[in-house]
Amino acid sequence: MNNQKYLDSLKNKTLFLQGDEAAAYGALFAGCNFFAGYPITPASEIAELMSRELPKSGGYYIQMEDEIASIGAVIGAVWSGGKSMTATSGPGFSLMQENIGYACMTESPCVIVDVQRSGPSTGQATKGAQGDVLQARWGTHGDHEMIALSPWSSQESFDLMIEAFNLSEKYRNPVIFLLDGEVGHIREKVVFPDINELNIYQRNISLEKIDVFGGQRIPPMIEFGMGQRIHVTGSTHKSNGMRDVSSMEAHDTLIRRIYDKISSNRNEIAHFETHYIDNMDYLAVSYGAAARPTMGAVLKLRERGIKIGFLRLITIWPFPIDICTELGKRTKKIFVPEMNLGQVSREIERFVNCPVESVSKIGGISHTIDEITNYISANI
Amino acid sequence: MENKYVKYLRNETLPTEFCVGCGCGTVLNLFCHVIDEMQINPDDIITVTGIGCSSWIPSPYFSADTLHTTHGRAIAFATGVKVMKPGKHVIVIAGDGDLAGIGGNHLIHAARRNIGLTVFLVNNYIYGMTGGQVSPTTPSTVNTATTPYGNVEQPMQIAELVAAAGASYVARWTTYHVFHLKKAMKEAISKKGFSFIEICSQCPTSYGKRVGKREGIDQLLDFKENSMNIQNVSGMREDELEGKYIVGKLVERNRLEFVDGLLNINAQFAEGVR
Numbered sequence: 337m338n339n340q341k342y343l344d345s346l347k348n349k350t351l352f353l354q355g356d357e358a359a360a361y362g363a364l365f366a367g368c369n370f371f372a373g374y375p376i377t378p379a380s381e382i383a384e385l386m387s388r389e390l391p392k393s394g395g396y397y398i399q400m401e402d403e404i405a406s407i408g409a410v411i412g413a414v415w416s417g418g419k420s421m422t423a424t425s426g427p428g429f430s431l432m433q434e435n436i437g438y439a440c441m442t443e444s445p446c447v448i449v450d451v452q453r454s455g456p457s458t459g460q461a462t463k464g465a466q467g468d469v470l471q472a473r474w475g476t477h478g479d480h481e482m483i484a485l486s487p488w489s490s491q492e493s494f495d496l497m498i499e500a501f502n503l504s505e506k507y508r509n510p511v512i513f514l515l516d517g518e519v520g521h522i523r524e525k526v527v528f529p530d531i532n533e534l535n536i537y538q539r540n541i542s543l544e545k546i547d548v549f550g551g552q553r554i555p556p557m558i559e560f561g562m563g564q565r566i567h568v569t570g571s572t573h574k575s576n577g578m579r580d581v582s583s584m585e586a587h588d589t590l591i592r593r594i595y596d597k598i599s600s601n602r603n604e605i606a607h608f609e610t611h612y613i614d615n616m617d618y619l620a621v622s623y624g625a626a627a628r629p630t631m632g633a634v635l636k637l638r639e640r641g642i643k644i645g646f647l648r649l650i651t652i653w654p655f656p657i658d659i660c661t662e663l664g665k666r667t668k669k670i671f672v673p674e675m676n677l678g679q680v681s682r683e684i685e686r687f688v689n690c691p692v693e694s695v696s697k698i699g700g701i702s703h704t705i706d707e708i709t710n711y712i713s714a715n716i
Numbered sequence: 717m718e719n720k721y722v723k724y725l726r727n728e729t730l731p732t733e734f735c736v737g738c739g740c741g742t743v744l745n746l747f748c749h750v751i752d753e754m755q756i757n758p759d760d761i762i763t764v765t766g767i768g769c770s771s772w773i774p775s776p777y778f779s780a781d782t783l784h785t786t787h788g789r790a791i792a793f794a795t796g797v798k799v800m801k802p803g804k805h806v807i808v809i810a811g812d813g814d815l816a817g818i819g820g821n822h823l824i825h826a827a828r829r830n831i832g833l834t835v836f837l838v839n840n841y842i843y844g845m846t847g848g849q850v851s852p853t854t855p856s857t858v859n860t861a862t863t864p865y866g867n868v869e870q871p872m873q874i875a876e877l878v879a880a881a882g883a884s885y886v887a888r889w890t891t892y893h894v895f896h897l898k899k900a901m902k903e904a905i906s907k908k909g910f911s912f913i914e915i916c917s918q919c920p921t922s923y924g925k926r927v928g929k930r931e932g933i934d935q936l937l938d939f940k941e942n943s944m945n946i947q948n949v950s951g952m953r954e955d956e957l958e959g960k961y962i963v964g965k966l967v968e969r970n971r972l973e974f975v976d977g978l979l980n981i982n983a984q985f986a987e988g989v990r
């Protein structure tokens with residue numbers, strides 16, 4: 337089967353899928369044809385599904401010797417015409433960081449799924465968490481921007497994975513797909529679309545010899561094997577790709593460009609959902625697994641007459657600053673339920689003038705609706 | 717008249733930055749000869765490399781598609797390249813620290829997988845680029861920048877290791893044996909499956925001077941005088957082989973190449989066999 341035939345065979349199907357599996361199918365719909373990974377709970381389901389499905393659609397699955405090799409192979413495949421991805425959890429995500437920076441520096445579009453579990457270190461292997469939010473942003477060294485998305489359901493895991501590939505291709509940047517053990521393992525109804533009705537961003541490739549690493553904010557790519565003898569390096573380079581590790585200008589020009597291409601498009605990349613924000617005294621902000629009980633708590637609090645709105649972040653990085661600033665002006669206090677000790681809450685603090693309170697929970701069990709409801713009632 | 721082989725180099729990067737007497741120039745020179753004599757179009761080559769002086773042989777000098785990766789990871793990146801471009805010659809050239817030290821595990825597993833890469837490991841017995849620290853192949857007792865009291869470790873027999881891991885082709889030669897090495901490079905590039913040559917090379921700047929061989933020629937003479945062909949060493953004791961370079965072909969065999977294996981599976985779906 338080729339990719340088109342394979343995707344036609346899945347058209348309009350309704351399945352009962354884990355968030356992990358839905359993410360994998362989303363990748364296949366996005367045209368992913370290369371996966372390299374290494375097993376780890378709670379992300380292994382993605383590798384298992386890809387190993388089963390990719391050969392059917394004409395793609396390739398490789399289990400590498402570790403996560404460093406996995407992300408390396410992913411980037412090698414990108415420059416050889418692949419749409420590629422890997423999936424891991426905290427320990428593997430930590431190992432990948434050097435080469436994630438390489439992907440930023442070489443502007444290699446790819447998707448890295450991190451199904452977050454409790455850390456640091458091996459932590460609670462089988463328990464979900466949201467402790468990698470800041471690592472997704474700052475895990476690799478040096479100045480860089482990052483795109484990270486976080487779904488809250490199986491269906492969104494599917495849909496958002498397509499967006500993850502689209503953004504990575506459009507901005508020529510790695511995209512971190514921040515799942516968590518809860519959403520990754522939840523099992524829910526997912527409806528597949530018709531591939532012909534989907535908006536898939538096709539890689540911008542130049543057939544003529546052009547500068548692949550500069551000259552415009554997001555230059556088109558030239559892939560290996562096109563006879564252009566391109567030079568791809570993670571060292572500081574000129575717009576033609578050749579190393580220049582000594583001039584201040586070369587570094588300044590390159591790094592500011594790869595920074596600005598993301599940050600100046602912040603609002604275009606920012607996906608979020610708002611509820612009850614036109615009539616609120618307080619605001620809850622959450623994302624991923626923690627957003628589910630938060631939504632429940634918001635409904636319950638409103639039933640009790642407490643005017644609270646809800647902002648659910650879908651894009652975590654670049655941080656959706658404008659919506660936070662705007663809503664911050666209209667609320668007395670912001671509550672941020674998250675399964676860590678306050679990572680997004682401290683980011684929000686930077687952009688609002690009202691008090692921001694983290695409603696944190698760690699240990700691998702998600703917040704209950706009552707826990708959040710009671711916490712907020714007691715602290716308004 | 718312009719040198720016949722200059723067309724294989726990225727002109728704007730010349731002259732090379734290699735030190736006087738460095739073996740990397742010899743390897744680059746031979747590589748150009750090999751590509752020319754094999755009549756391979758450089759457009760059909762993708763070079764992949766790591767970090768270190770030896771990695772500069774393909775990046776930036778050799779004119780082909782080039783992926784200059786992170787330290788130690790060239791083979792991992794090359795794996796993704798070969799899977800997506802099985803029809804191309806995917807050639808990795810890097811150092812002992814890179815391929816055998818930090819990247820040693822990738823080397824072992826690529827050999828085990830028998831993926832169709834050609835790997836030239838330039839073994840100069842030292843971390844050259846960073847200024848002469850001990851490497852996994854530095855002989856015992858040698859004083860380096862980080863073994864000021866002598867190296868207490870045993871060097872790695874890297875060609876033997878790759879052979880044991882399952883590669884299709886393994887050889888070891890030195891930069892003194894230019895004709896043998898050239899022939900071996902051709903064999904390695906032609907061979908289906910994982911092929912590997914350990915190229916013992918001189919580094920007067922960071923290694924030679926630490927072992928009393930200050931000029932490149934001094935190490936070349938050492939290679940000349942102390943090399944033994946692998947066919948002549950069976951039965952010799954370890955102490956008799958001390959300080960010897962065992963050169964020649966260690967392995968040549970046919971095994972299923974990794975990407976062929978993947979393509980076989982995909983073909984079954986294409987034909988509706990599964």
Ligand SMILES: Cc1ncc(C[n+]2csc(CCOP(=O)(O)OP(=O)(O)O)c2C)c(N)n1
Nearest residue numbers: 767768769770787811812813814843844845
């Ligand atoms: C992760 C990482 N660690 C360390 C370095 C620093 N470093 C650069 S080159 C090198 C050693 C190179 O030695 P080798 O691979 O033998 O190449 P040579 O320069 O001797 O040819 C090291 C340690 C690095 N670039 N990246």
Ligand SMILES: [Mg+2]
Nearest residue numbers: 811812842844
């Ligand atoms: Mg070395």
